[in-house]
Amino acid sequence: MAMNRRDFLKVGAGTSGSLLLTMSLPGCAGIQSGYSPETGNWKAGAWLELTKTGDIWFTLDRVEMGQGTYSGLTTLIAEELEVPPESISVRFAPVAPEYRNPLFKLQLTGGSTSVGTAWEPLRVAGASARQMLIMAGARVWNVNAGKCTAQDGRVVHPNGIDSVPYAQLVELASAEIIRGEIPLKPRSEWKLIGKSDKRLDAVAKSTGTAGYGIDVELPGMVYGVVTRAPRYGSTVLGFNGDDVLAMPGVIDVFEIERGVAIVADKYWRARKAQAALKVEWDESEALSLSNEDVFTGYREAAEDDAGESERSEGDFDEAVEKAGSVIEAEYEQPYLAHATMEPMNATVWYRGDSAEVWAPTQGPDLGRIAVARMTDLSPDDVTVNTTFLGGGFGRRLVQDYIEEAAAASYRVGKPVKLIWSREEDTQHDLYRPAMLHRMKASVIDGELTGWHHQIVGPQILDWYVRNAAPAQYPWAPKFMYGTLGKVGVLAEGLATPKDVSAIEGAIDYPYDVSNIDIRHTHTDPGIPITWWRSVGYSHNGFAVETFMDELAHEAGQDPYEFRRKLLANEPRHLEVLDRAARLANWGEALPEGRARGIALFRSFGTYVAQVVEAGIEGGAIRVYRVSAAVDCGQVVNPQIVRDQIEGGAIFGLTAALYGNIEFRDGVVQQSNFHDYQMVRQYEVPEVVVDIVENDEAPTGVGEPGVPPVIPALGNALFALTGKRQRSLPLTANA
Amino acid sequence: MAVDLRVNGEDYTLEVEGDTPLLWVLRDEVGLKGTKFGCGAGLCGACTVHLNGAPVRSCSTPVDMAAGSEVTTIEGLGQPGKLHELQQAWVDHGVPQCGYCQSGQIMSAAHLLQTNPAPTRDEIVAAMTGNICRCGTYSRIVAAVESVVGIVEPSMQEGA
Incomplete structure (x- = not known):
């Protein structure tokens, strides 16, 4: 580089x-x-x-x-x-x-x-x-x-x-x-x-004048909504188009790739018409899994296939033999939705020989492909106007919502703003994958001698190449899009064809252990997935740092000191760990009913250690304080670094306390913020952030605040209750 | 049906169906895009406006319920060319990240201060708990509100 x-x-x-x-x-x-x-x-x-x-x-x-x-x-x-x-x-x-x-x-x-x-x-x-x-x-x-x-x-x-x-x-x-x-x-x-310490967009965002995708207004614009199948993979058999077409303001009703679209002159009329829409689905190829099936499948896969070796040092089996025993634990993480505050939406204006897109997207060039794919245009005919994004978190790397708006505008020949409801956004997301982790370790006389980590689950590029590959070759004829999607993203760029989305954060296990065996059993239940703020680190962080905590207790050692002595050769890890511990007064007594947990994770080149101070009040987990130390190399804007680490911690706590998308017979059970909850103002802990100053190359801070806070909270709850929780979300009644 | 509304001091007569949520009337008929759609169910607070001075979730308020009423949106805070004290505090404290929820946050805070000019921290937290921020700007929101009521802002790095 x-x-x-x-x-x-x-x-x-x-x-x-x-x-x-x-x-x-x-x-x-x-x-x-x-x-x-x-x-x-x-x-x-x-x-x-x-x-x-x-x-x-x-x-x-x-x-x-x-x-x-x-x-x-x-x-x-x-x-x-x-x-x-x-x-x-x-x-x-x-x-x-x-x-x-x-x-x-x-x-x-x-x-x-x-x-x-x-x-x-x-x-x-x-x-x-x-x-x-x-x-x-x-x-x-x-x-x-x-x-x-x-x-x-x-x-x-x-x-x-x-x-x-x-x-x-x-x-x-x-x-x-x-x-x-x-x-x-x-x-x-x-x-x-x-x-x-300035935020240059703060005035616009405090006066309601920042333009998000959903705020786009065009002359002659009409509104689109889409009814998608409750079970992913269903196809449309039929629908009562005439009934819907007779509703006030409805311009057209038609099948699109994932369901039935309604276009009306006003948004609320499109929604009212949608309530009258009845779709008959062919569910013969549809998803019918429940969460239990996913994990049963993962366990079977893990038994059948030890997985691809992703990192191997020394001889783990020999380490176990020498130790005379093996410590084992299994961790589960659920599917998670992104829940951006601005629901998915896009506006597309198909004009016959060209098209224009206005959208909150993390991949404008992919948005161009999305329009080309749904129309008779080539990518060069498509102009993309990116707006402010009301949250992204990886969700807007996938352009399905732009495809839908493009299909609708192509059909009606007018500018169409297509908006997802919160329920649609929650139930038709591409999720953070559910994952299973099987961990083993050997300890001799309090010393960690062997580390084995088997990651079981899908990887994201399998789902992403369909979008990404044609965008890398915009000159490729459209009939090749399918092929490009299958071939994958090879020659340019993502040219490390290695997909690390399942294993990142696991393969770079930082602790000084002689015998290391890290494997990935690749198995995909067929539930749509994509990147979610901190991606593989989000689940590997929980598995690695919870197991490290278990091993510390097994060895009869303080979890902070236990990590410390295994990081002698990792000065940047050690520095943030020490700082977080100092910031949290690690080792000092706390009021009755409170305990601390510590975790450390490097992601995207940035080092973050967090100490969570938590308790249980009135039958609910209560987080009082998060003490974080971050090393992201040279800092451009210290306030933004602090905000991202704090915001990342709250994002992580939301996952740790509430995050769980449940499939039952293929249908997502959660729908809106009452059953897919976010951390709210009353439960926000005090977050203190200590930023390391050095001359290292700058690295990002948008995601690294998320991974360690989840195990740090779990570890605090263990310290409090003596009960180890190995699946998420965490509960007060373990 | 025709609905009469007074929005930010201006009178409108709008041809809309009475069950249309006030949110979409404000956004698409009046043309005020600052009020945001977040959940459509009164759960997140992104659509908060004041109806005759009281905060409502405009996504769940049919426009006929607001007929003849006075509506204040984020665009109606402050004076032309001058930010409302809360908006200024939001800027000074660098509150917004993605910013999408902040119109609703500010409208909730504005109502709090109208009814309770000197809220305690607990009162601020309670008043703001109906507003979700997915980016996690919560502590800066509290600090910004506190700065307006003149409570001394504790240093970021001090203990609890």
Whole structure:
């Protein structure tokens, strides 16, 4: 990954890289850089545009779903460009190769990758523009550019008195050519990175003016709803279309891929018509599983198939033999829904020879494919306008809701806003998979000598390639989409064809143990799944860190000290563990009825340790305090880091306390927030966050706050009650 | 049927079916998109508005029940060109993450302060418990409300 900045420019000039500053990009798909005499605007590469009138536009190519890219990535530009972040106007990126996430080769926001992947290129983009503006200023004054500086949106003369605003230099600067390395500011000169505590979207989001997908309004727009089969995999046999068509405002009723769509002139009329719709389903191929069947299937699979070896060190069986006994435990985690506050929705306008999409999506290029798939258009005919997202958590990486809106607009020839109800959102999600973990360990004289972890369950790419593969090859003819989906995402990008979604966090087990055997038994019950905030780490965290706690108690040791001594070679793990323990006053007495639990997990390159202080009050689990320490390398916005770790902890606590999507005979039993509960204000613990300062490369914080809090709470409950809970959600009556 | 509504000080006569939830009337007929659809069942609070000064879940309030009433939405808080104290506090405390629930949160907080100008922390928590935030901005919400009532904000890092 590491490139020096000289390479960046070189590479950029030869490929579709985004750092071209003065020359046009090849091909028709790219973002044209350069100065436009007509508008007086200078497009300084893919991300930055400066105008003669003093506007600065930043094209944000990682969507804003609460995780803070809108503020964080803008700060990177502002730092190097030497302008206040508030002076930059942010727009969401269209689909273009320049905006692909380099780690996925797709235009995705996910995997806590935004700050890590933007860190170098955005600073280079800001610094390049700054340098070219300085060179232009120096040319005007006929002075040495090396003696000029940039400050608060102006180039300053070597005399330190005269200055000229960027706006007046835009045209000249666009013609400058930087030779040699782009001068990035040294850390000692940062004014914003690591200091900025602003949320640039806070005003819009506090006044109701931030535009989410559901807020899109178009002339002549109509509304769509879809009745989907209660059992996944059903097909439509028939429906009472005439009855529904006779309802007020109904424009059309028709079958689409997953059910029956109704389009009406008003949203509420579409919903009322839906109540009158009766669909007969063919359920011969439909899902008929219940949760128990899923876990029975997992156990059978685990017996039949020891699984693919994912990591093997030493000889686990020999370790067990030497120990003379083996400690075993089995952990279960349920399906979980995403429950974004903004339900799935999209607006598509099919216009015959083109289409436009407005949607809250984590993958705009996948959204384009979704429209092409449902219409007679090719991806190039489709424009995607990304909006603010009312939560994402991985759900909006899948574009089924855009497909539905596209199918509806294609049918009625009008712009259609298609909105899911909360019930539909809960019952027709693609879930965090239920998983089974079989753990074994050997301990000799209090020392952990062997670790065995068998992960049993599906993996996500099996479900995702259908969407992702064609998006990587938008030039591929549509008849190949199916094939591409089957072949998988190979040549580019996700080109590590290895799907780690089931095993991440397990294979990077950090503790110093001589004999390690980690396996994945790949078995898929056929229930739709996708990424869910922290993905594989979300379930592996619970299994690994609960079992570590069990082993500590088995060895008669303090769970914090037990972990500590196995982390002598893992300084970053150790640092956050120590800090969290200190923050929580680990070892000091607590009031009667309270106990602490500790857990530590590295995910997405970020290290998080959490200590949960919990009790049981009135028959319910009560979490009083979460003490968290985080090491995410260099910090761009400390407030956002704190918010994400705190928000992640609350997201994790929601899963630990309530999260459970139950299938009964193939039908999801939960429907809305009364039976799929979220942590609410009255149960929110105090969360304190300690951020490690270091010079390591920055890593993401959107997800890493989730995994450790779940086992930390379970471990606290064990300390309180002496009863070990090995399945989620946790209960007060174990 | 025609329904008369006064929204944020302006009078509207709207041609809608009487059972249409106030939420969709505000969003799609009046054109005020700040009030959000979250659950359709009065469970999450994202659609909270004030009806004659009292907070209601507009997703579960048929518009004919609101006929002739005065509705205040997030757009009606504050003065033109000036944020309401709560909105300013939300900005100062950097409350919103995804932001989708915040209109409803602010409307709930605004009603609390109208009826109880100096709530305790427990009263704030109780008043805000009907509003779900999936991003987990809860502690900043409490801090923002407290800052408006003039309670000294404890440091983020202090113990309980």
